[in-house]
Amino acid sequence: MWGYKRSDGQIGIRNHVAIVFSTNCSLSVARALYDRYPVGTQVFGYPEGCSFRDSPVNKVVAVAKNPNYAGALVVGLGCEGTDAREMAERIGEEGKPSEAVVIQEEGGDLRTIEKGSRILARLLQHASVAAREPMTVADLIIGSECGGSDATSGLVANPLVGRVADRLIDNGAAYMHAEPHELMGCGEVLAARAVNDDVARDVREAIAAAEKESYDAGIFHIGYGNIEGGLTTIEEKSYGCLAKSGSRPLMGVLREFRRPQESGYYLQIAPKGSQTFFGDSEDVSQFAACGAHLVLFTTGCGATTGGLLPVIKIMANPHRMDLIHDNVDFEATAVTLGKRSLDEMADELYNEVLATAAGKLTQSEIQRHYEA
Amino acid sequence: MNDASKNARQHAGILLHPADNVITLLADRAACDLVTASLGEEEVRVVLRDDVRFGHKTAVVDIAAEEEIIKYGMPIGTATQPIAAGDWVHIHNCHSHRFGYHQEKYGVRA
Numbered sequence: 001m002w003g004y005k006r007s008d009g010q011i012g013i014r015n016h017v018a019i020v021f022s023t024n025c026s027l028s029v030a031r032a033l034y035d036r037y038p039v040g041t042q043v044f045g046y047p048e049g050c051s052f053r054d055s056p057v058n059k060v061v062a063v064a065k066n067p068n069y070a071g072a073l074v075v076g077l078g079c080e081g082t083d084a085r086e087m088a089e090r091i092g093e094e095g096k097p098s099e100a101v102v103i104q105e106e107g108g109d110l111r112t113i114e115k116g117s118r119i120l121a122r123l124l125q126h127a128s129v130a131a132r133e134p135m136t137v138a139d140l141i142i143g144s145e146c147g148g149s150d151a152t153s154g155l156v157a158n159p160l161v162g163r164v165a166d167r168l169i170d171n172g173a174a175y176m177h178a179e180p181h182e183l184m185g186c187g188e189v190l191a192a193r194a195v196n197d198d199v200a201r202d203v204r205e206a207i208a209a210a211e212k213e214s215y216d217a218g219i220f221h222i223g224y225g226n227i228e229g230g231l232t233t234i235e236e237k238s239y240g241c242l243a244k245s246g247s248r249p250l251m252g253v254l255r256e257f258r259r260p261q262e263s264g265y266y267l268q269i270a271p272k273g274s275q276t277f278f279g280d281s282e283d284v285s286q287f288a289a290c291g292a293h294l295v296l297f298t299t300g301c302g303a304t305t306g307g308l309l310p311v312i313k314i315m316a317n318p319h320r321m322d323l324i325h326d327n328v329d330f331e332a333t334a335v336t337l338g339k340r341s342l343d344e345m346a347d348e349l350y351n352e353v354l355a356t357a358a359g360k361l362t363q364s365e366i367q368r369h370y371e372a
Numbered sequence: 373m374n375d376a377s378k379n380a381r382q383h384a385g386i387l388l389h390p391a392d393n394v395i396t397l398l399a400d401r402a403a404c405d406l407v408t409a410s411l412g413e414e415e416v417r418v419v420l421r422d423d424v425r426f427g428h429k430t431a432v433v434d435i436a437a438e439e440e441i442i443k444y445g446m447p448i449g450t451a452t453q454p455i456a457a458g459d460w461v462h463i464h465n466c467h468s469h470r471f472g473y474h475q476e477k478y479g480v481r482a
Contacts, residue, residue: 151396151427154444155386185446185470220468230396230427232441232461233468236448300427319426336398 007095012067021045052081070127078104138172143287150229150300154240157298165246180210281371306364389445
């Protein structure tokens, strides 16, 4: 496997240039630049106006510092609460090429698009000469997500991912998942896997906080598709979701977009109010903020979303596979039908992770499912 | 935990854990069908009293009202009425009392 060596010592598996909008007012210019240079770029940002909230801005900066990005261009308006130049400086503080262009300084959209285009041309060329370095599984940080879950998620797809997680961790990778609101009642089970008392307490608190939030709001993360697909309660969904965590010890809870420093299994919890988008794709952005390279994403009902990281879409429901055929990377329906074993298919999925890290594009990338 | 692939070769249901009182169907079955599932040496057999679809659950023993429904060896909800072995177990007779459930919010088309 060959990765892209970055100036902060991290290795990336992709080589994009990030186009970051620092306010919703500069979103259209950011998109115009993305449309002009659609190859090798991704656009995301902080979609508020005059207000500045540090939590989501911190997340956006952390995402842009992900090693999959070779450089970044921040597009600002000029009178918003966020400072585009400051964002660019923070993104580039370890040497990543990072620049800003401000609409009110240039005199409107068109001049900004012109200047931004010249900057992007430089950043894209710089990305093209990025140094390559050999990397192994031990250099990987992998996220996992379940979206559009049904009964097959907990029976096949998530246990499959759990087996792959164990193998990745045993080979030195760091592995994380999130979605504490879909781990209802799992606090004690996770605390029992914690490497020490501090982590046990941390994970109990994280799950209890999610339980309280759901209970107080009366809104639980279980919906029509899950229920039609056979999931009866949020607990049933949660135990099925937990299956993707594998069986290795819980090394810690990643809060404030902390990057895992050693191999192992982690639970990722985003700070309150740090969301800039919704749903599973927002979770993918959070993994990106923690330095993750790619995401294993299971579905049963047929979630087609991707995100800023390469998403390996895994589907084990034979009745719904054809509904999203174009969006699936790994079909695990053979296990559900009793034709192949979980262990056999786990070997294949593990190899798919390696291939994706080595450069194989996922359907989410080819179809440009860069929701953020 | 029971592996779906080992089970599905012969059985239409899957029993995940010895403490479970429900099995999950890996194929659509109709009322009066015999559904079996195995876990190691143990085999369960139940005659369905309802149609139960792929991915949905049926009780393998009689379950009293307010008794816990167990899947994955863990309580996943509480029976809201007496459930007979072979009944379809889902939102109409199994609720999460710990976390509540607001059925009307999700507009479930039963």
